[in-house]
Amino acid sequence: MQIWIDPERQVLAKSAAKALKDNAVHNRSGLPPFRLSQVAQQILDELFQFLATGDAAPVLSLGQKLGQQGLGLRALLGLSRALLREVLARLPGDAPEGLEQVARVNDYLTLLVDAVAEHENSAIGVQRDEMQLALERAIQNRERELRRVILELSTPIMPVHDHILVLPLIGKLDAERAARITESLLREVVERQARTAIIDVTGVPSMDAEAVAALVRTARALDLLGTHPVLVGIRPEAARALTDQGAHLAGIVVLANLQSGIVHALRREGLEVCGSGPPPQRGAARSYRGR
Incomplete structure (x- = not known):
C-alpha cells in the first residue's frame, strides 16, 4: 500500500489538518489551533508506521498522548472521515489488495479513536468525581454555616446594662x-x-451529666476571666442533676429566675431597681429604671 499511497502523503496531511481546524471547537483549551497541523502530521506519520509494521501499541500510545493534549473525540472522528474519503478516492482500480489495505487504514483510525475515547471517558470520570467532592464539600460547608447561624439565633447574648450580659x-x-x-x-x-x-x-428541658458539666465549665471559664457567673432558672430536676453529679458550684451564684439574676447583677454594679418616685438623695445609690 505504501507504493501507491506514498505520493499522497502531502495531500492527506493537508486534508487531516483542515479537518482538525474545521472541528477545532471540539478540542480542549490545552490544544491551541496553531498546533493542529503538527497533530495532523503526527497522525499521518503514525499511520504509515502502522501500515508498515501492524503494531497497535504505538497507535494507542499516540491516542492517549493526543487525548491528554486536548484533542477532542469529535474532532478526531471528523479527521477519520476525511482521511478515509481521501484514501478511497485515490485507491487505484488495478490494485487487488486495495480494499484490504483500506481496511488497515480503518483499523488504524479505529485504534486511535478508541484510545482518545478511553482517555476522554477517564477524564470525564475524574471531573465527575471532583465535581461530586466539590458539591459534597459545599453542602457540608453550607450545613455547618446553617447550624452556626441557627445556634447563634437560638442562643442570643443580650446586654441588659453596662457590663451585664x-x-x-x-x-x-x-x-x-x-x-x-x-x-x-x-x-x-x-x-x-x-x-x-x-x-x-429556664428553657432547657432537661439536664444530663453532659449538660451539667458544660454549664460548670462555662461558669469556671467566666470566673477565670474575672466575670461573675450567675445561673438562673434552675428547675428542681436540674438541681437534682447538679447535686447527683456533685457539681462544684462554689463561687457561682444560683438564683430562681432571670428577674432575680438581673437584680443581683445590678446591685453588684451599685444600682437599685425601683419604681417611679422622688429622685434619690445626694450620695444615695444610683437607680436603674426599666423602660
Missing part, C-alpha cells in the same frame, strides 16, 4: 452546642468588658 438557653444542651455557647459568650464578655454574665437555663 444575659445568655438565655433554649432547647437541648449537648457537647457541641455547649462548646459554641462558651466560645460565643467568652468572646462577648471580653469585647464588652462584662463584669457579670447571667446564664438563664
Whole structure:
C-alpha cells in the first residue's frame, strides 16, 4: 500500500489538518489551533508506521498522548472521515489488495479513536468525581454555616446594662452546642468588658451529666476571666442533676429566675431597681429604671 499511497502523503496531511481546524471547537483549551497541523502530521506519520509494521501499541500510545493534549473525540472522528474519503478516492482500480489495505487504514483510525475515547471517558470520570467532592464539600460547608447561624439565633447574648450580659438557653444542651455557647459568650464578655454574665437555663428541658458539666465549665471559664457567673432558672430536676453529679458550684451564684439574676447583677454594679418616685438623695445609690 505504501507504493501507491506514498505520493499522497502531502495531500492527506493537508486534508487531516483542515479537518482538525474545521472541528477545532471540539478540542480542549490545552490544544491551541496553531498546533493542529503538527497533530495532523503526527497522525499521518503514525499511520504509515502502522501500515508498515501492524503494531497497535504505538497507535494507542499516540491516542492517549493526543487525548491528554486536548484533542477532542469529535474532532478526531471528523479527521477519520476525511482521511478515509481521501484514501478511497485515490485507491487505484488495478490494485487487488486495495480494499484490504483500506481496511488497515480503518483499523488504524479505529485504534486511535478508541484510545482518545478511553482517555476522554477517564477524564470525564475524574471531573465527575471532583465535581461530586466539590458539591459534597459545599453542602457540608453550607450545613455547618446553617447550624452556626441557627445556634447563634437560638442562643442570643443580650446586654441588659453596662457590663451585664444575659445568655438565655433554649432547647437541648449537648457537647457541641455547649462548646459554641462558651466560645460565643467568652468572646462577648471580653469585647464588652462584662463584669457579670447571667446564664438563664429556664428553657432547657432537661439536664444530663453532659449538660451539667458544660454549664460548670462555662461558669469556671467566666470566673477565670474575672466575670461573675450567675445561673438562673434552675428547675428542681436540674438541681437534682447538679447535686447527683456533685457539681462544684462554689463561687457561682444560683438564683430562681432571670428577674432575680438581673437584680443581683445590678446591685453588684451599685444600682437599685425601683419604681417611679422622688429622685434619690445626694450620695444615695444610683437607680436603674426599666423602660
